[in-house]
Amino acid sequence: xxxxxxGYGKMGKAIEVQAVARGHQIAGIVDPARPGVSxxxxxxxxxxxxxxxxxxxxxxxxxMTCLRQGIPVVxxxxxxxxxxxxxxxxxxxxxxALFYASNYSVGVNLFFHFNEYIAAKMHxxxxxxxQVKEIHHTQKVDQPSxxxxxxxxxxxxxxxxKTTWRNEPTEAPQxxxxxxxxxxxxxxxxxxxxxxxVDAIELKHEAHSREGFVQGALLAAEWLxxxxxxxxxxxxxxx
Ligand SMILES: NC(=O)C1=CN([C@@H]2O[C@H](COP(=O)(O)OP(=O)(O)OC[C@H]3O[C@@H](n4cnc5c(N)ncnc54)[C@H](OP(=O)(O)O)[C@@H]3O)[C@@H](O)[C@H]2O)C=CC1
Ligand SMILES: O=C(O)C1=N[C@H](C(=O)O)C[C@H](O)C1
Numbered sequence: 001x002x003x004x005x006x007g008y009g010k011m012g013k014a015i016e017v018q019a020v021a022r023g024h025q026i027a028g029i030v031d032p033a034r035p036g037v038s039x040x041x042x043x044x045x046x047x048x049x050x051x052x053x054x055x056x057x058x059x060x061x062x063x064m065t066c067l068r069q070g071i072p073v074v075x076x077x078x079x080x081x082x083x084x085x086x087x088x089x090x091x092x093x094x095x096x097a098l099f100y101a102s103n104y105s106v107g108v109n110l111f112f113h114f115n116e117y118i119a120a121k122m123h124x125x126x127x128x129x130x131q132v133k134e135i136h137h138t139q140k141v142d143q144p145s146x147x148x149x150x151x152x153x154x155x156x157x158x159x160x161x162k163t164t165w166r167n168e169p170t171e172a173p174q175x176x177x178x179x180x181x182x183x184x185x186x187x188x189x190x191x192x193x194x195x196x197x198v199d200a201i202e203l204k205h206e207a208h209s210r211e212g213f214v215q216g217a218l219l220a221a222e223w224l225x226x227x228x229x230x231x232x233x234x235x236x237x238x239x
Pocket of ligand 1: 006007008009010011012030031032033053054055056058062075076077078079101102103104105213
C-alpha cells in the first residue's frame, strides 16, 4: 500500500518503521519539520490511506483535508472530538472513509469491552464507587487522555448513578472522577477502580511500548481502503 504519514513525531516515526517492514510504501510525510509537503499535494491516485498522528489543534483540519482530497484517513490524534460530528458530515457528503480510535492497541480495546461489562455488573450489585485514572508522559498536551474518556463514556453508559465526569477528585456521587497524572516517559496506563467499604476491584491496562498503537493503526490502514463511512476498532476487531 501507498501510505501518507501526517505527523512525524513519536507515532509517525514508529509507524514508518513498521509500515516499511510490512512491505508498504511511504508516499509522503507531512510535518512542520518537513516544510513544502502538504496533504493537498496528494489524492486517491497517489495514496491508498493517510495515517494521522499530530496534535489536538491540527487533527480536525488534517482529517477534513484528507476527506476533501478523497484520501481514506486513519486518525489517532486525541483531543479534537468536539469537532467529530463535522468530520462525520463530510464523510457522508464526500462518500469518503474515516477511521478513528482513541487507542489503537488491541489490548486497550479488549479493556474497553471488559470495562463496559464490568460497569453494568457493578451497578447491578451496588455498593461500589468508581473512578478512572490515566498516567502518561510529560509531553502529552491533552488531558484527560482520549483513552480515559472512552473508558469514562463506557462507564457512564452502564453505571447510571454517574451522569457526568470531572477531571479532578470529586465528592459528588453523580460525578465520575477521571484523574490524570503526567510522569516521565510513561507510554500510557489506564486504571478503572471500584471501591466499596470492604474491598476494591481494579481493571488496568499498561502499555509497555508504542508498538501496540502502531500495529493497530496499520491494521486499520490496511482494512479501510474500499470502505465508505466512519469506523472504529469495534468494527475492525468485531468486538
Ligand atoms: N490513538 C492512539 O492509539 C494514540 C494516539 N496518540 C495521539 O496521537 C497524537 C500524536 O502523538 P505523538 O506522535 O506521540 O506526538 P508527537 O508530539 O511526538 O508528534 C506529533 C507530530 O505531529 C507534528 N504536527 C503538529 N501539527 C501538525 C500538522 N498540522 N500537520 C502535520 N504534522 C503536525 C508535530 O510537529 P511539531 O512538534 O513541530 O508540532 C510532531 O512532529 C497525540 O494526540 C496523541 O495523544 C498517541 C499514541 C497512540
Ligand atoms: O499521547 C499519548 O502518548 C497517547 N495518547 C492516547 C490517549 O490520549 O489516550 C493513547 C495512548 O494512551 C497514548
